[in-house]
Amino acid sequence: MGYISKNWNGVKNGLSLSEKLLDKVKPGLSLKNRIESSQKQLQLQISRLEGTQKKLQINHEQIFKKIVDAKMLRDESRARSYAIELQELRKVKNAIGGAKLAMEQIQLRLNTVSELGDIVVTLSPCMSLIKGLTPSISNIMPNLNSSMQDLSNMLGDMISDSSFSAKPIFTPDQNTEDATAILNEAHNIIEGKTKSSMPEPPSTPQNLTKESESII
Template sequence: MSERFAKRWESRRDDQPFTDRIKDAVKPPGPLKPRLDFAVRRIELQVQKLDQATDRFSQRDKAIFARIVDAYTKHDTARANVFANELAEVRKMERLIINARLALEQIVLRLRTVSELGDVVSTLGPAVGVLRTVRNGLVSVFPEAENELGEIGNMLSGIMIEAGQGSGMTLNFDAVNEDASKILAEAATVAEQKIKDKFPDLPPGMPSVPTAQTEKTSESY
């Protein structure tokens, strides 16, 4: 820890009871923590908004699904195909939103476990990377989140830089990118499973709704 940060901590200890000093040795106070807590609350607010968006898409999903079944029972294959394609787009957006929500939730959990300056640097690096990826993925689906996530990312970057200066730690960018990729991959896997569990497949004989796997396969050709 730099001399500047050390003086900041030590200047508080003279007036503190011994028990408080012990607590501070484990979790030192400072101006970074309120800002970090504020950033976490802003992320949690975005999670709530994504939950609301998921509910809206779920209602739309059910309505379109019912139309597909209705068209198919009337032997109107053309309309059933149109609705099936529409449902595929809706579920694609649902998957993106659920994926983003899960990734942000992981970031919140990690940020809430930060207790030392070194933890701040190593935790915020992947967090900022995940926020940028989530922000880019939501641009077309949930544009109102773009600016807010951008501001949160900038705030966390500032905290990370200050914490790095105070602790003397430098970022290992390879490790940061790998950690961020793991968070995003895990969120994507869970999101896909949630989609499968939450929404029914069309009965045999009806137009199929592409999954994330079939979308990736088609994009590779």
């Protein structure tokens, strides 16, 4: 009873069990410091993605204006070319937006860890999420690849150091399912925002002719 009371007092003083265990394994790297380091890495990636997203939005508006101008001049060929270019830009913009939202979800999970100290259950889905994001983001923004790897390593170290039980408290299937749910949520949000904020570009000769006639 005295042991339980002693540990309960430790929790009340703001020191979680997971933090105690991590401090024993790596005294120089407390749970709080490691979470803060991961949060800084995440915020850096989110800021970079946000900056890229803003540039893509500017390009989007410029290209769409060129489509309208081409239609006004009845230049169907040029309007179609710009429409194809705009569609490709939207794919990249959606990928960037989805990755940003997913990273914000990871950031929320890190905040939960700092409050609850439940490292393995909370962060395990994040590992699959990062691994899923890395290939697609690396193709669009290669400079993020090493930073994403560093973040993955930091989260992996925290999970490994906190896994003191011989019996895992999560399964790979659960891990993948949680990560997929987060990715789907981010995808649905970004799709909804895109549909509500961006008009569809003309993609066929019929559409170009009809919209040109309506404008003129």
